[in-house]
Amino acid sequence: MPAPLTPRVMGRLRLANQGLLSTGFPTVPDAVRWMTAMQAQDLGAALWAVGQRVPGTAASDVRAALDAGTVVRSWPMRGTLHLLAPEDLRWILGITSGRLMNMVAGRHRELAITPDDIAHCRDIAFKTTEIRKAEGAPGATREQLFQAFEEAGQLTKAQRGIHLLGSLCQRAWLVQGPMAVSTGKVGVQQLFVPFDEWIPESRDLGRAEGIAEMLFRYVRSRGPATVKDFSWWSQIPLTEARAALKEVQDRLVELQYGGNSYWLSPESAGMLDDGVPGSRSLLALPGFDEYLLGYQDRSLVLAPEHAELVVPGKNGVFKRIIVAGGEVIGTWTRSANGKTISVAPEPFVGTLGPAAERSFQTQGRSYLKFMAG
Template sequence: MTATARVRLSGAVLGRLRLVSQGLAGAGFRSAAAAVRWMTAMQAQDLAAALWAVGQRCPGSRVGDVRSALDRGEIVRSWPMRGTLHLLAPEDLKWMLAITSERLIRGMAGRHRELEISAGDVDAAAGTALELVSGGAAASRAELFQAFERAGQSTAGQRGIHLLGILCQRGWLVLGPLAGNQQLVVAFDDWISESRSLDRAEGIAEWLLRYLRSHGPATERDFSWWSGIPLTEVRAALATVKDQLAQVTFEGTGYWLSPETAALLDTGVPAGRLVLALPGFDEFLLGYKDRSLVLPPEHADKIVPGGNGVFRKTIVAGGQVIGTWEVSRSGAAAVAVPEPFDEVNGLRPAAQRSFGLQAAKYRRFLGT
């Protein structure tokens, strides 16, 4: 359905609606598992950033709560899409991989040829890995790579991490409990006891619906980029789920979102003064092909310097990215230092006070 808004639409208003959809404004979620399941997938190649991304959506949580959810297998971390790590609900991983893995692996074929990884090498690595970790055992990445080397599979020049990624994308391995600042490798079927089964069309439709509810307002192009699913299939899926969504139009583009979030356009969109200190790679910015609604294009290079793919931590105020922040150390304490885009005037006093509260929340989350 098309939502008719009493609130005048703007990039800031759409950004604030995204904050609500993502659990960053409002009540949030009661647990790490609930937050990750709602978000469907959360980019997580930077583990520390991913832990804080979940923590920001779970009021009162501590880093130990999120780590414990990983240790118990309530959330899992693997390579389901875009060739990068994400947090997911365990029951979703297998059916998502069934949709994405073949395309992902084909897309890496050139790199695999450079690394001299053949189908036979993958099978041999799988046998070695499962011999190491089956039966409930776990191995560090170093232990896994040592086993590969003993079996004649070189791990030099990124060959080891590519083998690990393929075995995870094939559903043989998954990252399991934490050991310090790394995750141990475990056998998929030992670690994930319950997996849903969806056919491709059904799975894409569910995935799209969940993304638009958790990330909306967003477009089908946003989802196609985010998931790596071809746009033709995404549009076919949208036709089957759009009656469960609302649509708003801004500057000639249609954006889909949940009816519950769209209703705020009549009753009042919150978070007008909300200031957040978000981690690098957070879904609020990263989870869209077009980020210009919340990030002025002239500042994009300040978030991803030189287009190197590494997203810096962001300050979000009123649904817009207004700067970055860094962490310095004062003894054992983590000190958050704001770096607003407006370097001359800095943060306004109210925003400065709100950022101070965010910094305190971050310290509490870390227990420093």
Template sequence: MNIADARMHSQRLVAPAFETPGEVVRWMGAMQAQDYHQAVWAIGSRMANPALTAVEAAIDAGDILRTWPMRGTIHFVAAEEARWRVELAADRIRSSGTARRRQLDLTDDDVNRCRDIAEKRLAGRRRMQRGDLLRAFEEGGVSTAGQRGYHILGQLALQAVLCIGPNDGKQQTYVLLDDWTHGAPSRPRDEALAELARRYAISHGPATAHDLAWWAGITVTDARAGFEAARPDVTPRDIDGTVYWSADGTGDQTVGAGHLALLAGFDEYLLGYQNRDAVIDRANASAVCPGGNGVFYPMIVVGGQIVGTWRRTLRKGLAVIGREVFPRRDGFR
């Protein structure tokens, strides 16, 4: 099996056929979205007829939304799945931030006071820009100075109180998760792990337990348990001594050597895995994320391999595409 070819098909980057943004996000399970415009491009890359207006309409309608379900990073998720996705990894994310909250002198009482304020100010599907909401916290007697405001919002998101709503112009807004999702349900942990693993293997496979653990912010033990519980929808396969999970039939299709895709920065094709060697030469990885600063450039993919980066510049109504192609190395497809 060629892992890159199989992933291109699993991720629906070959002959994309999804009709709506919601179909894309439900298939993928979650899509990284701290950069709004790159995330919109990533969704469109998997649609038969991509359009910015379609993605924005899905957000405005509350079909998909942004929250912090994994790794403390913003992702798009389907609205009806938002609560259980957040709850699954929330304890680990909270634990990882304990020391930082202590440094900021941010207490549980502070967070609870802000929760009360948010629930009152946002009730009835109201939304507030970030700055306005932080000012409301300040008026309620809780300092949001420095990074305190960021961490307060993060804690309320991990409690499944807040999520990110539709943009107000170019400004991000916050809404109450339950109002916006009509009370999205929780799931028993074992059931949630199984569904998480099933969806991940089908949309990202072939992938390992370590890939799933990294992607979802769970333990490797939980990732393995999730895959096992997701049988028979997903199955393991030994590839060069490593166990990969995917849906039955994955790997039967190939990607033509000349197949071209211009993917978004932060696209799941790269960031959806702990080990990315199957799709990019390690020597070129730093060109996609210079300096390891956490900012990933849009990617040129040819025949399943990431071979360069690209950028778009708007000039007087024209979109000018610039590119940087990596040096070719012998023995690397």
């Protein structure tokens, strides 16, 4: 008999589809490609988000993928940094960047940014990266580009610089490449490089075809999910998302729950017959993890009365979360005292039971080992 649908069962299906249960994915690029795009404005959080999906890896493995260009980091949607497979970035930008540029048009007027300014900065950026390459560096830092912009008369104060840089990336002229190295240590930022040099081969998908592929891959990796969840995540208008659903729904399964239509892959739906795994799972996920952030409606896995404990003041900054059996039951912290780094749970209600506490401590040790590697 199929398992009855409950919020926890739906949550565990999402855990399984995101590679957060069982064996996960074999490599870092495999995980990122499966997820299509993973929010990554906080690089440390993004590293752990990948690490939770690729067992046995270390943070250095994700950095190595960025260094090699087998994973890239850019602004494909919602004006926010994400990790993507390199071959996916250009066609996704072709779908999403126009709407984003329209959304920031007013801010560009306030900052006195014109199309000619953006083209001028493109030329400056290409020249600067050429100079850096001749000097033996694979790209230019944000500060080096800003300095070059200023020297050419393009002001960078009051967020003007980051808007110019973002515009160059939105137009697929620049992309973030290898990690920057400073004073012999791993840096926390990436170098900017010309897009076509870093990603010489890209897939070519038209808008309708691309939206249909994005929707199918979103549902396959995040289902059960609604078409509204996808529209919010991708910022693709709901009318186009619904049209795309008609193109792919014969490859998906529909679940009715709480008066809404949720979609998932047939393989995922099969778990309802065989038994959805993860009922005793406990995970310490990073802030901004797609498990919670990747949906418009998060109430299936996070009780509305606890939402502000994850995003205090609704300020858009997501705290690290503890997920038990498909439900977000608390947050967790990381603190440093000298060279000693520790983690601590902050459950929403009471304290963790003995078994959950042991599981959390195991997760904490895995996190510290991962980030140190």
